[in-house]
Amino acid sequence: MAVTHSLGFPRIGARRELKQALEAYWSGKIGLSDLQESGRRLRERHWQLQGRSGIDLVPVGDFAYYDQMLNMTVLLGAVPERFDFGEETPDLDRYFELARGGKHQPAMEMTKWFDTNYHYIVPEFHRDTTFRLGTEWLFEEVEEAAALRFNPKPVLIGPLTYLYLGKAKEDGFERLALLPRLIPVYAEILRRLRDLGVVWVQMDEPALVLDLPPEWLAGYREAYRELAAAGPKILLATYFDSAAEQADLMKDLPVAGLHIDAVRGPVQVPVFLDSYPADKVLSLGLVDGRNIWRTDLGRALALAETARTRLGERLWLAPSCSLLHVPADLESESELDPEIRSWLAFAVQKLQELATVDKGLRLGVEAIRSELETQDRVLGDRAKSARVRNPAVTARLERLTEADYRRYSPFSERIALQRERLRLPVFPTTTIGSFPQTADIRKARADYRKGELNEAVYRETMRKAVREAIGKQEALGLDLLVHGEAERNDMVEYFGEQLEGFVFTRYGWVQSYGSRCVKPPIIVGDVSRPRPMTVEWISYAQRQARKPVKGMLTGPVTILQWSFVRDDQPRSATALQIALAIRDEVLDLEQAGVAAIQIDEPAIREGLPLKRRDRDDYLAWAVKAFRLASSGVADDTQIHTHMCYSEFADILPAIADLDADVITIETSRSGMDLLTAFRDFQYPNDVGPGVYDIHSPRVPAKEEMLRLLEKACEVISPERLWVNPDCGLKTRAWPEVEQAMAHMVEAARTLRQRWTSFAGELNRSDALPSPGHTDQFDQGEQSRNGAADGQPGECFEHLPSDEEAGGGPCPARQS
């Protein structure tokens, strides 16, 4: 009999109970003990669900009030000193301060967990960082599970992955140097777990699927030699890709077992099975923890049988990775079309599938005959379903030519025409798209969905939100406006609901970060756009505004990445189909007179394959998809893109290849670090580095934003610099947003004044806007049109031109 286990379960709750509890606690509506009771109940329910699905070993430590990496940071006593907590182990309030920022300190950085849409809190390391046993939470949860008579398997992020995913906060030091200080604390944790009677500990080391440098690989030997001696048996888990390159190393480590992902890395299975050490179990991740399609049980059973002939009782069965990345339970989806529902499996169903494979292994294939027959019928139906193929989409893709992927003229020509049309001041201010999703807006959407609000009232509520957003932006003095995205539940789901080829769920929530969740739509068939999706809202917003309003779309790669994607054709093919649909929308927006259109691609980096060898291919089709979506417009239509939540330095050439006229990009949390890469790469087009960390309720002062902009000016030519927040403002409240935007506009104005007086000192009136123009849009303060026409004059002779590398000195500070 194979041991079945789960690497982790969705912690947010099938009805997002943890989200409700967290937000109630943060807003003072419930107390700490209520929050802790919600956490306890969720853990118990999740262990029960897993146990009832037939799982032998349940994970403990996969629960977190915010993030599992942050849990490791507080468990390892590695709280950044800047929070000034002293020697005290952080309580939950302090834990939240690390995640969300405090009165005096910005939050710790957050970034994508490998190629998923989950965000972890990035550990901060200094040369003198020390570690010590911190919070007791893990040990308490182990006792909790044991008291409920579950067989607990604590889950820890392993030391190498923990260090690798952290960030060195000072130059000239390598975080691997901290390993000798880290290992003893891990050993102490393991000893504590042993003392609690724990037999197996899962050490997640997904960093092993990356292209790790040799010194990091050597670190595994050093760490696990010591940890193996500390007590419980270690199951070292890799996932998200193949670890075949490290098979020899992993087999050689003194751990009691390995877990590998047989879904994302099927090629590694024979590599691991070959000469597999007799003293280790091998856990095969047979059920896809990253997607929602039913498992091909026949195939999974065949693979398990092959493995069992080699391993016997040493074969374990599991999902490919933690089930954090899929929704909890398909049972809730009573509104989903039954045909499509029959194709799917969420977390609970996936564990049941695993139990079925285990039963087939134990009792023989006949014992699961009826499950296999149902399975074959469902897979056959799906392959033949009319919902899957649309010949018109295929035909349209076949007709595309090279010209469909290219703008008409180069950026230097386009930008001059766009500046002429938009008449924005130098250092133009803009926002990323969304404004606060107020309780009223959310309630109207919920009531409309439930049929309790008629369409006319619903639309008027949304129009009112648009009018208010425009009014506030004009009052604040922002330059390029947005409609605020009030009508959108989510930047991907909203489009998924309107595109053919997609279906969406009612409760298919997946945690994105902290209390925030997303409901990824499911791509079941060929994608097309039956009708315009956003034109009416943007046109309405433009009619309310004296300044230009940006069209706001989500790009094809992000829609792909943040949806559950069909597994019956390459991702690249689906991306191009989505791109065509977005292109249709872009052209309709242009036709409606929209002068600037933003196509968000925050997920382009996240989609980058984990192995370097796969990256060029991905980037080639991802760039192609964006260009297909964006290239049909005239030269004077300005295409913006926006990126956030990831480290973009390593894909800058591809970002430049997108050929967007303007990119707004998250940079404030990392203090503008990213911009050095923009300078070194000589990024050619306009850039808006974020100056406001929108993840924190903290409102940065004008001076703070100004300092960031000054830093940006050192690396980006001022005439190519935009001023904007890091990302959309939907998660914030209006009072914070208005204050922060006021500070941002003031910061931009200060820069403009310096710029003006700088130009004035040099007596160059042509740096100022030509008076009395009668453009479609009101002209804001000092127009970019004179000074920033791509022909740098002597007035800013020490400022680099668009053609020169990087940026230049900021207009000098005035004392």
Ligand SMILES: CN1c2c(nc(N)[nH]c2=O)NC[C@@H]1CNc1ccc(C(=O)N[C@@H](CCC(=O)N[C@@H](CCC(=O)N[C@@H](CCC(=O)O)C(=O)O)C(=O)O)C(=O)O)cc1
């Ligand atoms: C930019 N980000 C996004 C990512 N992925 C996406 N798919 N979308 C993104 O925007 N990845 C990277 C980042 C992650 N950032 C965020 C930021 C914010 C959220 C967020 O706020 N999520 C919401 C849920 C959004 C949503 O779908 N809302 C719907 C449904 C609301 C709802 O719960 N309705 C209740 C009733 C509510 C009521 O008031 O009565 C119900 O239906 O029962 C909507 O607004 O219509 C969240 O709350 O977590 C996510 C990722």
Ligand SMILES: N[C@@H](CCS)C(=O)O
């Ligand atoms: N336009 C979106 C981008 C988020 S990445 C927003 O503003 O929320």
Ligand SMILES: [Zn+2]
């Ligand atoms: Zn963003």
